[in-house]
Amino acid sequence: MAKILMKGNEAVAEAAIRSGCRLYFAYPITPQSELIEYMARMMPKVNGTFLQAESEVSAINMVYGAAGCGKRVMTSSSSPGISLKMEGISYIAGAELPCVIVNVQRGGPGLGDIQPAQGDYFQATKGGGHGDYRLIVMAPSSVQEFADMASEAFDLADKYRNPVMILADGMLGQMMEPVEFKPSRSDEEIAEMWRQHESWCVCPNEDGDKKHHHEINSLEIDPQVLEKHVNDLYQKYGVIEKNEVRYEEFNVSDDNEILCVAWGTASRIVKSAINELKAAGKSVGLIRPINVWPYPYEAVAKAIGPKVKKVYVFELNTGQMLDDVKIAVNGKVPVDFWGKVGGIVFTPAEIQAKLEECF
Amino acid sequence: MEKIAYRPETLTKTPFTYCPGCLHGVAHRLIAEAVDEQGLVNQMTGVAPVGCSVFAYKFFNFDMAQAAHGRAPAVATGMKRARPDMHVFTYQGDGDLAAIGTAEIVHAANRGEHISVFFVNNAIYGMTGGQMAPTTLPEMKTTTSPYGRKTDDIGFPIRVSELLATLIAPYYIERVSLLSPADILKAKKAVSKAIQYNKEGRGFTFVEFISTCPTNWGIDPLKSREWAKENMLPFFKLGCLRDKGEGVE
Numbered sequence: 001m002a003k004i005l006m007k008g009n010e011a012v013a014e015a016a017i018r019s020g021c022r023l024y025f026a027y028p029i030t031p032q033s034e035l036i037e038y039m040a041r042m043m044p045k046v047n048g049t050f051l052q053a054e055s056e057v058s059a060i061n062m063v064y065g066a067a068g069c070g071k072r073v074m075t076s077s078s079s080p081g082i083s084l085k086m087e088g089i090s091y092i093a094g095a096e097l098p099c100v101i102v103n104v105q106r107g108g109p110g111l112g113d114i115q116p117a118q119g120d121y122f123q124a125t126k127g128g129g130h131g132d133y134r135l136i137v138m139a140p141s142s143v144q145e146f147a148d149m150a151s152e153a154f155d156l157a158d159k160y161r162n163p164v165m166i167l168a169d170g171m172l173g174q175m176m177e178p179v180e181f182k183p184s185r186s187d188e189e190i191a192e193m194w195r196q197h198e199s200w201c202v203c204p205n206e207d208g209d210k211k212h213h214h215e216i217n218s219l220e221i222d223p224q225v226l227e228k229h230v231n232d233l234y235q236k237y238g239v240i241e242k243n244e245v246r247y248e249e250f251n252v253s254d255d256n257e258i259l260c261v262a263w264g265t266a267s268r269i270v271k272s273a274i275n276e277l278k279a280a281g282k283s284v285g286l287i288r289p290i291n292v293w294p295y296p297y298e299a300v301a302k303a304i305g306p307k308v309k310k311v312y313v314f315e316l317n318t319g320q321m322l323d324d325v326k327i328a329v330n331g332k333v334p335v336d337f338w339g340k341v342g343g344i345v346f347t348p349a350e351i352q353a354k355l356e357e358c359f
Numbered sequence: 360m361e362k363i364a365y366r367p368e369t370l371t372k373t374p375f376t377y378c379p380g381c382l383h384g385v386a387h388r389l390i391a392e393a394v395d396e397q398g399l400v401n402q403m404t405g406v407a408p409v410g411c412s413v414f415a416y417k418f419f420n421f422d423m424a425q426a427a428h429g430r431a432p433a434v435a436t437g438m439k440r441a442r443p444d445m446h447v448f449t450y451q452g453d454g455d456l457a458a459i460g461t462a463e464i465v466h467a468a469n470r471g472e473h474i475s476v477f478f479v480n481n482a483i484y485g486m487t488g489g490q491m492a493p494t495t496l497p498e499m500k501t502t503t504s505p506y507g508r509k510t511d512d513i514g515f516p517i518r519v520s521e522l523l524a525t526l527i528a529p530y531y532i533e534r535v536s537l538l539s540p541a542d543i544l545k546a547k548k549a550v551s552k553a554i555q556y557n558k559e560g561r562g563f564t565f566v567e568f569i570s571t572c573p574t575n576w577g578i579d580p581l582k583s584r585e586w587a588k589e590n591m592l593p594f595f596k597l598g599c600l601r602d603k604g605e606g607v608e
């Protein structure tokens with residue numbers, strides 16, 4: 001298929017529909033509105049459900065209901081709206097329902113602004129909602145990757161019966177890049193995906209011996225039963241940590257004098273700076289976590305080459321992934337951080353200058 | 360011979376968790392009987408709230424979901440949209456539906472969502488130990504209105520059925536009571552109608568039950584019914600507010 005020039009917000013929506021998403025519930029917010037508008041236009045064309053909810057709280061609970069019926073369902077929002085979804089996300093994780101949540105992050109805290117930021121890393125990867133649960137969190141750095149992640153996210157959600165978040169930002173949502181889509185899943189394939197959930201989801205009953213009573217539920221009033229449930233969840237998260245670590249190595253070699261770690265939009269800018277420095281004979285590597293949960297701790301540790309003087313973290317926040325990098329580096333070399341906030345995106349020249357100071 | 364005492368097929372064998380004399384069990388039974396009678400057990404699904412009836416998902420014999428506090432109408436919306444071939448209801452208390460879940464119920468009703476909502480109004484938060492509800496009567500004492508509900512401070516009880524009847528989309532809205540055998544028979548008719556309209560895909564149907572909470576009111580079960588008749592019914596008038604099937608608009 002030929003490449004199409006598209007905004008990230010539209011590309012992820014198109015890719016979600018192609019991967020079999022037939023229900024979408026959301027509430028408008030900048031900078032993700034192209035996503036909800038695209039769904040409003042396209043869902044009716046595939047006989048899917050588009051519903052503009054009365055709030056993000058309602059939207060995520062509609063997702064809970066639809067996911068409880070075993071169907072591929074998505075919601076999207078930007079930072080303040082994602083905060084409102086946190087209650088529902090905790091319930092979805094507790095009830096072990098598959099779904100995809102897109103966060104096109106903007107500046108915070110509070111109403112913040114509508115420019116790109118990475119301030120929701122803690123919320124996405126360390127909780128956000130209440131209780132012991134984990135989201136699988138994918139962090140795209142291009143429009144193509146944003147689109148590709150839609151179908152990967154649904155597959156992971158189905159595989160582990162766990163909510164998956166795609167943690168993008170206003171830059172990726174708004175910018176246009178060429179993107180190539182995978183072919184659409186056929187109606188038969190989609191029906192087959194739904195059937196795979198019939199052993200647990202809300203579905204019509206049958207007479208006689210086949211009668212079932214499925215419960216979509218996160219309540220376990222008996223502490224012993226809840227203890228077992230949470231431990232089972234943690235076992236599942238352990239499997240995810242083993243199987244689903246994803247990262248990109250960029251210019252990593254034994255010559256590296258600095259190792260950078262950056263994710264999403266920030267990583268693109270760091271790459272440009274690294275290329276400039278390479279031309280000037282200075283060797284800097286980059287680890288880009290593609291999934292930020294589970295986190296590539298080992299990959300970061302292993303990438304610290306013999307000449308590395310410092311690990312440098314760049315984020316569009318005040319240092320959130322920084323904590324994970326420090327865990328990975330575990331005191332082996334100094335860890336430094338530089339970030340920009342308020343929806344202001346650093347330039348390659350600024351990163352280059354920061355890195356040059358280290359040589 | 361007609362069987363008059365039996366356990367509806369759509370109730371599981373799980374014993375109810377309600378206090379003796381509580382009317383939640385009666386409301387459950389009415390729903391179960393109606394589902395049985397209309398042969399819907401295989402296509403029915405329900406959403407339990409947060410409140411004393413939180414375990415409703417264990418009591419009904421078909422697939423059930425348990426929702427976050429107040430969110431049942433949104434969950435039911437997601438379920439109905441995902442499975443239009445199934446019939447979906449929510450079961451909610453007054454704190455759940457008329458306080459924390461106000462937005463969800465108003466908008467589900469306003470969309471004319473094809474679900475049934477069964478709303479149990481006992482003028483109090485039962486589960487959490489008797490705090491004030493949006494439906495608590497003026498001057499009524501609760502643990503969070505220990506001097507009585509002061510309307511100049513916290514406003515008047517919300518008449519949810521009347522509120523929803525200002526919307527154009529709802530198909531059927533009726534307030535009934537569970538306070539006497541005669542009223543329970545009328546309540547059964549309303550429940551059956553709501554479920555029948557639901558089955559026929561007519562639109563949003565809503566039944567409000569005037570109920571009691573003997574435990575948190577501190578009044579024994581029989582007297583609490585008398586108390587409710589004297590104090591709740593004058594404020595929450597029984598009757599049908601909307602029935603598009605019978606031309607009541």
Ligand SMILES: Cc1ncc(C[n+]2csc(CCOP(=O)(O)OP(=O)(O)O)c2C)c(N)n1
Pocket residue numbers: 409410411412428451452453454455456479481483484485486487492
């Ligand atoms: C978000 C949230 N807030 C508060 C609670 C605590 N809570 C549980 S039940 C309840 C009130 C239920 O009252 P009502 O809906 O009237 O049901 P009843 O028990 O009277 O049948 C409250 C406040 C909760 N579980 N979740």
Ligand code: SF4
Pocket residue numbers: 376377378380381382383411481485486571572573574575
């Ligand atoms: S606390 Fe009140 S509403 Fe709850 S079960 Fe007991 S009597 Fe019923």
Ligand SMILES: [Mg+2]
Pocket residue numbers: 452453454479480481482483484485492
């Ligand atoms: Mg109550």
